[in-house]
Amino acid sequence: MESETFEPKIVAFLCNWCSYAGADLAGTSRLYYPANVRAIRVMCSGRVDPAMMIRPFIDGADGVLVLGCHFGDCHYLTGNYQTDQRVRIVWEVLRQVGVDPGRLHLDWVSAAEGARFAEIVEEFCNRMRHMGPLQASLPSGPLPYDLPLALAIAAEIVEGERFRWLLGRLRELREQGSVYGERIDAARLEQLVRDVIAEEYVRAGVQVLAAREPLSVKDMASKLGLAARDVLKQVAYLKKRGVLDIYDVRQQSPRYQSTTRIGVDDLG
Amino acid sequence: MGVAHGEVKAEAPHMGGINEAGCGRGPRIGVYVCHCGLNIAATVDVARVRDAVAGLPGVVVARDNKYTCSEVGQKTIADDIKNLNLDRVVIASCSPRLHERTFRELMARSGLNPFLLEMANIREQCSWVHGHDREAATRKAVALTRAAIARAALLEPLERNVGSVTKSAMVIGGGVAGISAALYLANMGVKTYLVEREPSIGGHMAMLDKTFPTLDCSLCILSPKMVEVRENSNIELLSYTEVRKVEGQVGSFKVELLRKPRYIDEAKCVACGLCAEKCPSKAPDEFNRGYSERKAIYIPFPQAIPASYVIDPNYCRYFTRGGKCRVCEKICERGAVDFSQREEIVTLDVGAIVIATGFEPYDASRKTQYGYGRFPNVITSLDFERIICADGPTHGKLKRPSDWEIPRRIAFIQCVGSRDEHETDGAGKYCSRVCCMITAKQAFMVKEKYPDAEVYVYHTDMRTAGKGFEEFYQRGRSEGIVFVRGKPGEIVENPEDHSLRVVAEDADSGCILDLTFDMVVLAIGLRPPGGLVELAQKLNVSRSADGFLLEGHPKLRPAETSIEGIYLAGCAQFPKDIPDSVAQAGCAAAAAAGVLASDRIEMDPLNPVVDEELCIGCRLCEKLCPYGGIKVEKTDKGFKARVIELACKGCGVCGAACSARAIKMRHYSDEQIYAQTAALLEVG
Numbered sequence: 001m002e003s004e005t006f007e008p009k010i011v012a013f014l015c016n017w018c019s020y021a022g023a024d025l026a027g028t029s030r031l032y033y034p035a036n037v038r039a040i041r042v043m044c045s046g047r048v049d050p051a052m053m054i055r056p057f058i059d060g061a062d063g064v065l066v067l068g069c070h071f072g073d074c075h076y077l078t079g080n081y082q083t084d085q086r087v088r089i090v091w092e093v094l095r096q097v098g099v100d101p102g103r104l105h106l107d108w109v110s111a112a113e114g115a116r117f118a119e120i121v122e123e124f125c126n127r128m129r130h131m132g133p134l135q136a137s138l139p140s141g142p143l144p145y146d147l148p149l150a151l152a153i154a155a156e157i158v159e160g161e162r163f164r165w166l167l168g169r170l171r172e173l174r175e176q177g178s179v180y181g182e183r184i185d186a187a188r189l190e191q192l193v194r195d196v197i198a199e200e201y202v203r204a205g206v207q208v209l210a211a212r213e214p215l216s217v218k219d220m221a222s223k224l225g226l227a228a229r230d231v232l233k234q235v236a237y238l239k240k241r242g243v244l245d246i247y248d249v250r251q252q253s254p255r256y257q258s259t260t261r262i263g264v265d266d267l268g
Numbered sequence: 269m270g271v272a273h274g275e276v277k278a279e280a281p282h283m284g285g286i287n288e289a290g291c292g293r294g295p296r297i298g299v300y301v302c303h304c305g306l307n308i309a310a311t312v313d314v315a316r317v318r319d320a321v322a323g324l325p326g327v328v329v330a331r332d333n334k335y336t337c338s339e340v341g342q343k344t345i346a347d348d349i350k351n352l353n354l355d356r357v358v359i360a361s362c363s364p365r366l367h368e369r370t371f372r373e374l375m376a377r378s379g380l381n382p383f384l385l386e387m388a389n390i391r392e393q394c395s396w397v398h399g400h401d402r403e404a405a406t407r408k409a410v411a412l413t414r415a416a417i418a419r420a421a422l423l424e425p426l427e428r429n430v431g432s433v434t435k436s437a438m439v440i441g442g443g444v445a446g447i448s449a450a451l452y453l454a455n456m457g458v459k460t461y462l463v464e465r466e467p468s469i470g471g472h473m474a475m476l477d478k479t480f481p482t483l484d485c486s487l488c489i490l491s492p493k494m495v496e497v498r499e500n501s502n503i504e505l506l507s508y509t510e511v512r513k514v515e516g517q518v519g520s521f522k523v524e525l526l527r528k529p530r531y532i533d534e535a536k537c538v539a540c541g542l543c544a545e546k547c548p549s550k551a552p553d554e555f556n557r558g559y560s561e562r563k564a565i566y567i568p569f570p571q572a573i574p575a576s577y578v579i580d581p582n583y584c585r586y587f588t589r590g591g592k593c594r595v596c597e598k599i600c601e602r603g604a605v606d607f608s609q610r611e612e613i614v615t616l617d618v619g620a621i622v623i624a625t626g627f628e629p630y631d632a633s634r635k636t637q638y639g640y641g642r643f644p645n646v647i648t649s650l651d652f653e654r655i656i657c658a659d660g661p662t663h664g665k666l667k668r669p670s671d672w673e674i675p676r677r678i679a680f681i682q683c684v685g686s687r688d689e690h691e692t693d694g695a696g697k698y699c700s701r702v703c704c705m706i707t708a709k710q711a712f713m714v715k716e717k718y719p720d721a722e723v724y725v726y727h728t729d730m731r732t733a734g735k736g737f738e739e740f741y742q743r744g745r746s747e748g749i750v751f752v753r754g755k756p757g758e759i760v761e762n763p764e765d766h767s768l769r770v771v772a773e774d775a776d777s778g779c780i781l782d783l784t785f786d787m788v789v790l791a792i793g794l795r796p797p798g799g800l801v802e803l804a805q806k807l808n809v810s811r812s813a814d815g816f817l818l819e820g821h822p823k824l825r826p827a828e829t830s831i832e833g834i835y836l837a838g839c840a841q842f843p844k845d846i847p848d849s850v851a852q853a854g855c856a857a858a859a860a861a862g863v864l865a866s867d868r869i870e871m872d873p874l875n876p877v878v879d880e881e882l883c884i885g886c887r888l889c890e891k892l893c894p895y896g897g898i899k900v901e902k903t904d905k906g907f908k909a910r911v912i913e914l915a916c917k918g919c920g921v922c923g924a925a926c927s928a929r930a931i932k933m934r935h936y937s938d939e940q941i942y943a944q945t946a947a948l949l950e951v952g
């Protein structure tokens with residue numbers, strides 16, 4: 001019953017030159033589409049940070065659309081190639097934390113494609129109606145945590161310096177290979193991306209959890225669905241960097257707390 | 269009718285206290301929700317939107333106006349800014365792409381920084397698309413307006429970057445539109461480079477025999493203009509030249525051109541034609557649509573400008589047989605032949621660009637049912653122009669290609685490759701606008717030459733809107749031209765005598781017409797020219813769904829593109845006839861000259877700022893910026909990114925990628941965008 005009346009909230013990032021203009025054209029042509037989608041204008045889809053793709057979910061969106069110019073048409077030449085890499089990697093991040101990546105959709109709409117804009121919105125909206133509310137959907141997979149936590153971890157993963165650096169270089173690596181001129185084949189690169197995300201997941205998970213409440217390594221590991229030794233490695237590392245501190249010791253195992261407030265605000 | 273329709277002021281007793289507290293020393297925002305007549309108000313409950321935002325923190329006044337952009341509407345805002353000490357303005361109305369500039373100017377006039385304006389698009393992206401659901405539309409309008417307010421509260425004043433203006437222009441394409449644009453500009457004192465990819469200017473108009481509806485000889489009216497181009501000291505003609513690269517922005521474009529070798533020194537050649545007389549190699553003459561031959565060394569047509577020969581390396585023996593022949597070189601007394609010429613890169617600095625790249629005729633052989641290319645006596649309307657032209661393959665005698673006999677029965681078929689649902693490209697679906705009148709003209713010319721010829725025109729409808737067009741068409745009717753409403757399904761050729769059988773239903777009488785003709789002329793549509801996709805990408809201008817270039821606004825900016833400083837003339841935008849092309853050329857030239865008349869160009873200051881404390885010099889930004897707008901340099905604090913303000917275009921790709929979060933975008937900061945997202949999602 002719920003799903004029949006469910007109206008998803010959708011945030012769309014539109015680039016000024018193509019997709020926003022396309023959305024305007026849908027208006028001038030009086031093409032009706034569901035009012036669920038609400039747009040944010042940016043100059044280029046390349047402005048949309050991975051964190052920006054996750055943030056609306058935290059704020060209560062059920063779906064996020066990123067629409068840019070077609071390849072070759074980006075007003076800033078190559079911005080949308082970057083967007084393409086970013087959305088793909090954010091899909092991986094969402095998958096990692098157990099959120100259906102289908103809730104983030106990337107597409108291209110030119111300034112002349114008012115009808116295409118309306119179609120994409122309509123289709124995506126229907127897909128979200130079908131998927132149901134994000135807040136009610138438990139993360140898929142064996143993870144024992146709640147949705148706000150999952151999203152907070154996702155948001156923290158994409159803040160990682162290593163993650164962001166890899167993302168920034170992805171296209172280049174894909175097309176030109178490493179500095180040593182060797183081409184990295186696609187499969188290896190995909191694996192590298194997944195490895196980095198998996199490692200960042202541990203780091204982000206520990207950081208976000210420790211910002212919530214003091215926890216032992218064992219507790220963290222069980223909340224994150226990870227092996228205790230992987231968590232311990234991260235904890236040791238974060239402690240060395242001064243991000244974590246021992247809060248107290250209970251039954252001979254120390255409980256850790258974060259020294260910064262990273263991620264905690266996002267938990268609402 | 270009062271314009272300030274209704275208002276809710278913070279000072280109003282029921283909410284004044286809350287609001288003054290909410291404002292404190294924070295922003296003082298005025299919110300204006302526009303009815304846009306009924307454009308918004310018919311779908312969105314404007315008063316409800318106004319009331320829903322009136323109490324928000326920072327909102328000092330919220331009003332609704334009938335037309336916010338009107339003088340009265342603007343005055344209301346200006347007065348509020350003064351009387352209520354507003355420091356930010358939010359306007360919920362049409363798309364910012366329409367009126368952002370209008371309202372920014374209003375801000376500036378009222379003493380506020382123009383970047384403290386924020387607009388909520390509740391027309392194009394709300395009322396016009398949600399007319400089926402007033403409630404949802406109103407709620408969305410509230411959300412959009414709240415988001416705009418949230419963002420406005422965080423906006424910062426910005427100073428515009430100022431760029432210089434190079435006082436010259438480039439016109440791309442030397443057809444009648446490009447020629448006209450170049451002349452208009454040159455006559456306004458603007459140094460103009462006219463770039464044409466063919467060896468001569470003139471374009472398609474040079475190929476036409478006569479023009480409708482006046483039956484002027486086409487070249488007789490065009491050729492003086494072409495000569496003027498050559499004579500005008502403000503115009504530099506670069507023929508046989510293509511655009512390779514364009515960088516920069518309005519006021520200072522850097523253009524890279526590729527000059528193809530003519531193998532003739534233009535300055536020395538006097539077009540005496542001796543070389544062509546002696547040249548042993550023949551090639552199909554493209555100017556005559558392949559119905560005659562020219563030599564490998566040739567001049568495209570006698571009135572060509574530049575009046576210089578050119579060597580076609582695909583046919584010239586020097587090139588095809590490895591350095592042999594050189595007859596032309598020997599015969600040329602002026603030593604104009606120069607086989608050592610190579611492709612050459614030319615660079616230009618211009619402040620504005622006019623695109624006049626014209627069209628390409630539809631490839632009629634794609635309509636296999638009409639047999640163009642298989643049946644010699646099926647020709648296109650452009651072929652007809654050459655065949656009937658005094659300079660053409662038959663020296664002005666209208667003859668049919670199979671045996672070069674005079675045709676007695678001629679049919680014209682309209683809308684070949686236009687108004688056709690089966691066409692895959694957008695330009696094939698609509699009316700090409702000129703073909704009906706071209707046929708009216710050509711049919712009339714047939715009758716003029718051979719009054720007893722039988723002429724049939726098969727059409728969808730005859731479209732004759734234009735000055736003197738209908739009269740001309742009626743005259744054709746009275747001369748005995750038969751107009752049949754109906755499109756033949758196919759043409760069948762009699763292989764013996766190459767006559768053509770055409771069967772069609774006359775929709776007006778319901779009769780089936782089964783007729784045989786000596787020649788059939790296909791009235792072909794207009795298509796975007798080859799290379800337009802690439803050119804549009806180089807210039808960064810958008811194309812419409814039909815593949816032609818997109819204008820700045822369909823009504824009010826017909827000669828502009830979405831890029832400031834780049835303008836449109838002629839068929840580059842959409843199929844047009846000659847007078848419309850010339851008129852648009854004038855419009856484009858005036859707009860370009862307007863830009864060039866100012867000494868400085870103001871650019872939106874959307875550049876990022878780098879927090880040197882956070883920057884780790886990883887160079888990601890430098891790598892991602894396609895403009896060299898951000899560079900990592902050595903400072904006393906180590907390697908740090910630095911923004912090159914005039915090179916930066918403000919796209920934000922660096923800010924979104926920075927691995928250390930050191931880059932903050934101006935006007936599109938993370939905080940501003942997050943404030944928007946949160947506000948958008950607050951309202952159900």
Ligand code: FES
Binds near residue numbers: 017018067069080
């Ligand atoms: S401007 Fe549209 S994607 Fe870059």
